[in-house]
Amino acid sequence: MTASLPEAVQAVFDRFITTEYTTIDAAGRPITWPVTPYYGPGDPCIDITTGLGYPKKANDARRNPKVALLFSDPTGCGLDGPPTVLVQGTAAVDDINLEANRIRYEKESVEKLPAVKDMNPPDFMKRMLGWYYTRIYVHVRPERVYVWERGDLSAEPQLFDSHMEEVRSGHDEEPEREQAPPEGGALAWDERLDELGRLHKTAVVSFVAPDGFPFALRVPVRVDQRGGVVWLDADPTGVPLAPGLACLTAHDHDERFTYQRNFQLRGDLVNEQNAWAIRPHKLVGGFELPPGSALSRAKLNLGKARRFRRIAKTELDKIESGSR
Numbered sequence: 001m002t003a004s005l006p007e008a009v010q011a012v013f014d015r016f017i018t019t020e021y022t023t024i025d026a027a028g029r030p031i032t033w034p035v036t037p038y039y040g041p042g043d044p045c046i047d048i049t050t051g052l053g054y055p056k057k058a059n060d061a062r063r064n065p066k067v068a069l070l071f072s073d074p075t076g077c078g079l080d081g082p083p084t085v086l087v088q089g090t091a092a093v094d095d096i097n098l099e100a101n102r103i104r105y106e107k108e109s110v111e112k113l114p115a116v117k118d119m120n121p122p123d124f125m126k127r128m129l130g131w132y133y134t135r136i137y138v139h140v141r142p143e144r145v146y147v148w149e150r151g152d153l154s155a156e157p158q159l160f161d162s163h164m165e166e167v168r169s170g171h172d173e174e175p176e177r178e179q180a181p182p183e184g185g186a187l188a189w190d191e192r193l194d195e196l197g198r199l200h201k202t203a204v205v206s207f208v209a210p211d212g213f214p215f216a217l218r219v220p221v222r223v224d225q226r227g228g229v230v231w232l233d234a235d236p237t238g239v240p241l242a243p244g245l246a247c248l249t250a251h252d253h254d255e256r257f258t259y260q261r262n263f264q265l266r267g268d269l270v271n272e273q274n275a276w277a278i279r280p281h282k283l284v285g286g287f288e289l290p291p292g293s294a295l296s297r298a299k300l301n302l303g304k305a306r307r308f309r310r311i312a313k314t315e316l317d318k319i320e321s322g323s324r
Contacts, residue, residue, distance in 0.1 A: 001142050003042045005160055009147055012085050013039040013046050015077040017113065017257055020070040020249060021048050021138075022206045022214035023060035023091075028180030029245040030206040030214045031060060033286055034253075034262055037069065038108055045139040046087065049105055052098070053131025053308025054287060055315050061091035061138050069140055070204060072151070072218035076255035084151040088144045088213040094137040095319055101135040115256035131305070131312035144213070153217065153236040180208070180245045182268035183281060187228045190283035192263055196221045196230055200250035205232055205278065207246045207269050215240060221248070229277040230265065243270055248278045251286075262286040 002010065022032040035057070038047040046069060050057040061067055069087040094101065106126075110117045120126070126133045146157040196203060197220075206216040219234035230248060246269035251262035267280040287304060289297050 001145075001160070002039075002044060002046070005145060006147075007041070008083065009085055009145065009160075010039075010041045011079060012071045012077075012082050013037060014041060015079055016071050016074065016082075017076045018073055018251070018253060018260075019046075019048070020072060020204045020206075020216055020218075020251075021057065022068040022070070022216050022247070023057060024064045024066060024208060024214060025056075025060050026063060027245070028208060029266060030208055030216070030247045031056070031266075032070075032204055032206040032214075032216060032247045032249040032264060033057060034073075034249070034251040034260070036109070036112060037071075038112065045092075045141050046089075047137055047139050049101070049135045049137050051132045051287075051308065051312070052134040052136060052315050053305075053312035055136055055311070058093045058095065058136040058138055062093045065091045066213045067091045067138075067140055068206070068214040068216050070206075070216040070218065072204060073251075073253075075253060076257065081150050084148040084153075084218065086146040086157075086216060087140065087142045088146075088215070089140040089142045092139045092141070094139060098134050098136075098316075098319070101137055102133055104137075105135040106133065113257045115258050119258065129305075131308040134312065134316075151218075153219070153234055153239075156238050182243050182270065182279075183245060184268065187279060188281050188283070189225060189228070190280070192283060192285075193223055193225075193230065193265065193280065196223050196248075196250060200252065203248050203250040205246060205248050205269070207241070207244060209240050210242070221250075224277075229270070229272070229279055232276045232278070235276075241269065241271075241276055243268070245269070246278055259289055259291045261288050261290050 018034040019037040020032050021035045022030050035048040071085040074082050145160040148157045202218050203221045204218050209215040219232045222231040248265040253260040263285045265280050266282045267278045
């Protein structure tokens with residue numbers, strides 16, 4: 001399907017530094033993290049990768065191969081007024097040859113992000129950081145592609161679909177799936193939510209559409225601590241919003257990717273006062289390299305690195321024993 005897409009859309013896949021990748025976990029909740037996409041014009045799949053020490057992005061896709069990739073942050077891509085693109089696709093997890101994956105990742109990550117080369121440790125240290133440099137790839141084959149010209153969510157997106165009968169009929173003919181209802185329960189408020197609407201003017205909201213695929217969109221956000229919600233200040237056209245489990249992901253990076261910050265809010269998507277909002281239940285911080293010195297970054301991630309190392313050992317044992 002990708003080879004038949006307009007060149008402008010393929011350029012987005014190729015040139016964007018990050019894409020918001022959404023999987024569905026065992027509870028039916030969408031989980032969205034920013035990742036780097038790897039694609040060459042005409043390739044059948046868009047590839048993303050994750051470290052062996054934090055394999056959830058791959059394990060969720062192995063359990064449920066319906067995933068989504070949202071291309072909504074053009075920072076550093078060098079394209080003039082690119083569209084916002086949502087890919088709903090089928091994922092295949094590649095952990096057969098981890099050594100080949102590591103070599104591939106070291107090569108293409110530097111090609112994609114030249115500034116990263118100066119930030120990489122010496123080769124002998126990379127072996128000590130196997131939880132990061134040992135890579136699992138996920139190959140995403142697009143099934144349906146939505147394109148919003150210049151990111152205009154008030155307009156109907158252009159739809160490119162591998163099921164052409166659905167495109168011609170103008171509606172989705174996939175069978176509807178039962179969606180996980182809102183979780184409910186106690187609210188959880190984290191001080192980092194105050195970054196929403198201030199440091200992060202927009203964020204990516206993701207939910208599971210009636211056909212079982214994740215759906216994600218970048219929208220303006222506004223925090224209402226007194227009301228216990230994060231408002232989504234947008235009314236996108238033709239988007240199948242419905243109450244249920246949701247994820248709100250905020251991230252940013254500079255044009256050379258010398259720093260990156262991210263976190264996600266897991267909660268319920270609700271409609272109140274004729275507007276959509278997220279009621280928070282849990283804030284999860286990602287693996288970040290914020291602005292600052294190498295020492296400050298090391299201190300920030302020391303605890304995570306120890307945990308990732310333990311997880312990587314467990315995952316490697318599973319792979320080598322064939323018990324996955």
